[in-house]
Amino acid sequence: MAQSNVAEIASIVSESSRAAMLTVLMDGRFHTASELAFMAGIKPQTASFHLSKMQEAGLIVQEKQGRHRYYGIQNEEIAKVMESFLFIAPPVKIKSLKQSSQDKAMRYARTCYDHLAGSLGVQLADALLKTGVLREDHENFRVTEKGELFFKELGIPLETVSKKRRSFSYRCLDWSERRHHLAGALGQAVLERLIELGWIQRVPQNRAVKVTEEGKDGLKKTFGIDHSKEGT
Amino acid sequence: MAQSNVAEIASIVSESSRAAMLTVLMDGRFHTASELAFMAGIKPQTASFHLSKMQEAGLIVQEKQGRHRYYGIQNEEIAKVMESFLFIAPPVKIKSLKQSSQDKAMRYARTCYDHLAGSLGVQLADALLKTGVLREDHENFRVTEKGELFFKELGIPLETVSKKRRSFSYRCLDWSERRHHLAGALGQAVLERLIELGWIQRVPQNRAVKVTEEGKDGLKKTFGIDHSKEGT
DNA sequence: GGAATTCTTCGATGTTCATCGAAGTATGGA
DNA sequence: TCCATACTTCGATGAACATCGAAGAATTCC
Missing domain, CATH: 1.10.10.10 (Winged helix-like DNA-binding domain superfamily/Winged helix DNA-binding domain)
Known part of the structure; x- marks a missing residue:
């Protein structure tokens, strides 16, 4: 029928x-x-x-x-739906110590398609909201005037980013945190820049990313993100 | 693997x-x-x-x-994922005139699990935001002081609603509008109340809902929603 | 208690579909 | 030109699973 x-x-x-x-x-x-x-x-x-x-x-x-x-x-929408699947998929049975620490690392920080997710991703979005760099605007984030300066100083040229023909800055739901993080072209640019700065590194085997020593410092100073512990 | x-x-x-x-x-x-x-x-x-x-x-x-x-x-989460499927599912091939008008009606107003969705659902959420009844707060909507009075006058006792052991008022993504609408216990209460008031009616065959003549009037006066046309 | 309704479990059947061996097509390098 | 690599198409096999008839459980009505 x-x-x-x-x-x-x-x-x-x-x-x-x-x-x-x-x-x-x-x-x-x-x-x-x-x-x-x-x-x-x-x-x-x-x-x-x-x-x-x-x-x-x-x-x-x-x-x-x-x-x-x-x-x-x-595209991002497909990635989004795939991510939303994890919402209802029963949690993975942890079998080994290795798996457990991998899971921990993923929950702390990982890539979601082309942007940053996990606890770190959500903390980042929170920080940007709190400091007035971004503002919530329906489904999207919007960059404030203050924000334009901020991203410039961070080394992200917004003019270039916004030229790409895709949604600029939307909110993506995080399965492990159940909160939004920053996605879209801006989210991608931020991830790229953080890697470029050497603050975070991709882990080859999976989607997890690792915060470096400089990264801890930089994230603290730039975003006010203090992280006492992280996954392996 | x-x-x-x-x-x-x-x-x-x-x-x-x-x-x-x-x-x-x-x-x-x-x-x-x-x-x-x-x-x-x-x-x-x-x-x-x-x-x-x-x-x-x-x-x-x-x-x-x-x-x-x-x-x-x-529960709501399952409903949410089911709804998100429609995001990437290719649009249904419309074969008959009847199907076409059904589709139109669904897009205009339907239930999404236990709350209102479709164009009407999004318009409602928009109106509540614009008039300061609700405010966006991360993943959720938050009822303002003004809002408490508003819902009381509409005949929705917030004390009772918030006692239910489920998220009170969260934002649900609408596949046809690609915008958020009001979900959670409050979303359910609003839908119930609108039906109770006789402003909208469920269609027995599917998820579509129909706005009655009183409904048109009431929605206009209470929420400022003006709808020139609707689906069958 | 007996009949009717509503839904479930069991067993047999047939179809769908993932898998891989074998063979075919494109590309790059010597 | 010949070979190696990367990937695809084709065909056969086997396993998983949706379907329904038959029969069984639970409940309501008379």
Whole structure:
């Protein structure tokens, strides 16, 4: 009767190999087909089959580069929905000490698609609100006059950022904190800049990011974020 | 490898009969097993099988009443994720004139779990913000002092509403409007009150709601909402 | 107590779909 | 030109699972 297309999207995500690949892609970076196959523990043929299926469904995009094919999440909205899944997905059973510390690290700070999430991401958004750099404006954050100066001093040229044809600065819900953090082009720019400054570093294996010693200092001075403990 | 539980939840929703039943349940009301079976176009046995599966997964809850078993969406979070699915699900292909006007009506005003959504829901939240009844406060709306008086006059006793053990007044994202509307216990209370006042009426077949003649008048006077056209 | 209703459990059936081996296409390098 | 790499398409296999008939449990009505 009331055949909904919700089922179609869900059926894509429901397969464990595909879900695994999507989870990998949630780091916001592009990955090759064979890399994704390896991460999901399947043969390249099978991965190819799944990837084309997900591409057809509009969940991911492909970019050819020589004999490699790079795959990435289609856009922010897809990433957002994937993230929202974690809201109701039962918490992962922690089996090992290693997993436990990984989980802790992820909850503290991770990338969500192309911006910063986790406790650190939420603290950052909070700090920017509190100091009047950003203001809440319906679904989005808005940069105040004071904010324009702030980002300039931080080394983020807003003119360039706002030229990209995507939503500039919207609020993204954080599954571990259940609070919003900063997303959109501005969120991406901030993440990039923090990495560039050497304040945080991506962890190669997963979406977690690590705060460096300079980072602790810089985050304290620039944003007033004091963090006594963090994940491994 | 990195077996995610996201896949488990998705696999529940991915089956078309289950998706159909969940869609029906998204009106926020409880329905009997046989009613859901009929709506999904399957035999009672099959529906029973699906319902127990969804219950086990924590998506829905059961309530026994005599020889009937009533099923409903587990909680707001589940409803929220279901709603967020519609964000990325491709728009339904409109085949008939009837479908087209149904779609129009749904977009104009519908229930989202237990509160008001659609264009009307968003307009309402906007109006309450503009007049200073509510204020945005992170993920939630907050009732101002002025607001307390407002709701009292509207016939909604806030003391009673806030006693319920659930989030009082949070912001829910609207798939058709891509804007937030009012959810939580307060959102439910407002919907109930508007129905009680006879300003809006539920449509039996689906989640759409209809604004009555008194409703047009009342919404205009109380909230300043002027609506020139609505769906059928 | 007996009949009707509402829903569930069990078992058999058939279809859908993920998987991988084998073979085919494109790209890059020697 | 030939080979290696990266990825795809095709076809066969096997397993998971939705479906429904039949029969069983629980409840209400007479």
